[in-house]
Amino acid sequence: xxxxxxxxxxxxxxxxxxxxxxxxxxxxxxxxxxxxxxxxxxxxxxxxxxxxxxxxxxxxxxxxxxxxxxxxxxxxxxxxxxxxxxxxxxxxxxxxxxxxxxxxxxxxxxxxxxxxxxxxxxxxxxxxxxxxxxxxxxxxxxxxxxxxxxxxxxxxxxxxxxxxxxxxxxxxxxxxxxxxxxxxxxxxxxxxxxxxxxxxxxxxxxxxxxxxxxxxxxxxxxxxxxxxxxxxxxxxxxx
Amino acid sequence: xxxxxxxxxxxxxxxxxxxxxxxxxxxxxxxxxxxxxxxxxxxxxxxxxxxxxxxxxxxxxxxxxxxxxxxxxxxxxxxxxxxxxxxxxxxxxxxxxxxxxxxxxxxxxxxxxxxxxxxxxxxxxxxxxxxxxxxxxxxxxxxxxxxxxxxxxxxxxxxxxxxxxxxxxxxxxxxxxxxxxxxxxxxxxxxxxxxxxxxxxxxxxxxxxxxxxxxxxxxxxxxxxxxxxxxxxxxxxxxxxxxxxxxxxxxxxxxxxxxxxxxxxxxxxxxxxxxxxxxxxxxxxxxxxxxxxxxxxxxxxxxxxxxxxxxxxxxxxxxxxxxxxx
Numbered sequence: 001x002x003x004x005x006x007x008x009x010x011x012x013x014x015x016x017x018x019x020x021x022x023x024x025x026x027x028x029x030x031x032x033x034x035x036x037x038x039x040x041x042x043x044x045x046x047x048x049x050x051x052x053x054x055x056x057x058x059x060x061x062x063x064x065x066x067x068x069x070x071x072x073x074x075x076x077x078x079x080x081x082x083x084x085x086x087x088x089x090x091x092x093x094x095x096x097x098x099x100x101x102x103x104x105x106x107x108x109x110x111x112x113x114x115x116x117x118x119x120x121x122x123x124x125x126x127x128x129x130x131x132x133x134x135x136x137x138x139x140x141x142x143x144x145x146x147x148x149x150x151x152x153x154x155x156x157x158x159x160x161x162x163x164x165x166x167x168x169x170x171x172x173x174x175x176x177x178x179x180x181x182x183x184x185x186x187x188x189x190x191x192x193x194x195x196x197x198x199x200x201x202x203x204x205x206x207x208x209x210x211x212x213x214x215x216x217x218x219x220x221x222x223x224x225x226x227x228x229x230x231x232x233x234x235x236x237x238x239x
Numbered sequence: 240x241x242x243x244x245x246x247x248x249x250x251x252x253x254x255x256x257x258x259x260x261x262x263x264x265x266x267x268x269x270x271x272x273x274x275x276x277x278x279x280x281x282x283x284x285x286x287x288x289x290x291x292x293x294x295x296x297x298x299x300x301x302x303x304x305x306x307x308x309x310x311x312x313x314x315x316x317x318x319x320x321x322x323x324x325x326x327x328x329x330x331x332x333x334x335x336x337x338x339x340x341x342x343x344x345x346x347x348x349x350x351x352x353x354x355x356x357x358x359x360x361x362x363x364x365x366x367x368x369x370x371x372x373x374x375x376x377x378x379x380x381x382x383x384x385x386x387x388x389x390x391x392x393x394x395x396x397x398x399x400x401x402x403x404x405x406x407x408x409x410x411x412x413x414x415x416x417x418x419x420x421x422x423x424x425x426x427x428x429x430x431x432x433x434x435x436x437x438x439x440x441x442x443x444x445x446x447x448x449x450x451x452x453x454x455x456x457x458x459x460x461x462x463x464x465x466x467x468x469x470x471x472x473x474x475x476x477x478x479x480x481x482x483x484x485x486x487x488x489x490x491x492x493x494x495x496x497x498x499x500x501x502x503x504x505x506x507x508x509x510x511x512x513x514x515x516x517x518x519x520x521x522x523x524x525x526x527x528x529x530x531x532x533x534x535x536x537x538x539x540x541x542x543x544x545x546x547x548x549x550x551x552x553x554x555x556x557x558x559x560x561x562x563x564x565x
Contacts, residue, residue, distance in 0.1 A: 212264040
């Protein structure tokens with residue numbers, strides 16, 4: 001992978017960020033994911049976390065574990081050089097990430113902002129649901145809450161900005177829209193996204209070895225379930 | 240055999256060095272606010288530096304030990320006592336069964352630690368004992384401690400000693416290496432250069448104070464409003480402990496142990512790791528000044544603290560050997 005356009009800067013004294021661009025772009029994020037997967041599969045001494053974001057990736061390291069690197073002026077310079085070497089060896093070609101289908105109930109009792117969002121975009125509720133379920137979204141990053149996926153891109157005709165006043169509690173499983181992004185709240189949480197439905201699935205479950213349903217780089221498609229099916233699935237999961 | 244929480248205190252949790260390796264899933268690291276105080280408390284009782292400890296604020300908890308134990312207090316000094324006897328900080332003590340420990344007044348610092356030789360008998364969540372309150376996981380039942388909670392200990396000190404009475408061990412540590420007064424040093428963040436010249440000067444000269452709305456997620460500061468020369472929306476990226484973010488109202492927040500993994504506010508600086516213990520021990524209305532430093536200097540100071548801790552660990556081992564031979 002070509003690193004000439006990479007902007008690498010320290011994020012404090014135990015992390016560095018590689019910025020690929022300053023825009024949200026699917027192909028840039030794919031590059032981020034290639035770096036993410038490569039670094040996960042080729043562990044570097046002292047690296048504790050690799051955090052992909054929209055157009056950047058951050059590597060967190062433990063200074064205490066690096067020790068003296070004689071050819072470098074600092075541990076930062078050593079880790080930076082090591083990471084550049086790794087990235088140059090990446091042969092990025094095919095798409096990575098799983099394809100995951102997520103049931104969502106778009107009943108207005110769960111899609112708290114569905115009617116408002118439809119009116120805002122001068123569409124019927126059915127058209128909004130159809131457009132939201134017709135797209136495959138890329139999980140650009142996970143943040144804000146454990147397992148909260150930032151996914152894009154939402155069809156321009158059903159986009160809407162965040163609510164002016166965030167809700168005190170958005171119920172767990174709520175599917176929301178914020179501009180071109182769509183996301184799912186893994187936990188009951190304060191939040192400002194426009195809520196259009198709810199999934200009965202657990203996005204986050206501390207009893208599981210891998211507690212998060214989604215990972216960065218996954219591709220996600222929503223399909224509709226009725227209110228009845230929603231409760232059936234939720235009961236089956238919690239049972 | 241355990242510790243019973245008689246009174247829970249303000250915000251008492253189990254913490255270790257933090258949960259590493261899961262930030263890409265939005266799972267924040269948590270961990271001790273003052274890592275050095277936590278490590279030192281462990282070292283004093285010959286634990287591994289990363290063993291889980293009890294972290295507390297003032298008002299601090301009232302604790303009852305149902306078994307004898309070697310413990311050490313570190314970080315803040317909240318005037319600990321048992322039965323009218325003062326318990327020193329930064330010095331290991333032996334406490335007999337049924338000792339009740341309480342903390343009577345705030346002498347120095349904000350966040351205290353209690354280590355127990357052998358550690359707490361808890362299970363890890365994602366390789367860490369740190370409490371993640373938001374996820375309701377880790378620590379003791381994933382929550383802050385409540386009255387009546389009973390935390391089992393791994394180790395029974397009665398097997399190691401014939402001692403029956405409260406006593407201090409004949410070694411102690413100095414925590415001076417880990418704290419200093421103002422200013423706090425930071426490495427300029429990616430958006431530091433985007434501050435107006437006036438705001439850059441203000442950041443490096445003005446007095447900031449810690450607001451009441453501060454917690455383990457972050458320290459909110461009150462100071463002169465800072466401005467960016469261009470108001471460009473920033474795409475969310477990872478943030479870290481010590482990151483100074485500029486909020487839309489021109490005020491700053493310094494992210495602490497429970498910070499979110501990503502954020503979209505301008506990162507104007509990052510407090511260096513070596514200065515985070517000093518910041519963690521500052522409280523509401525305390526004043527803060529900032530100065531910039533280099534990555535080389537930050538690393539040098541960090542390594543200095545590591546070496547101090549290492550020397551202390553060796554010294555404690557020697558002292559313990561001498562104590563047993565005695």
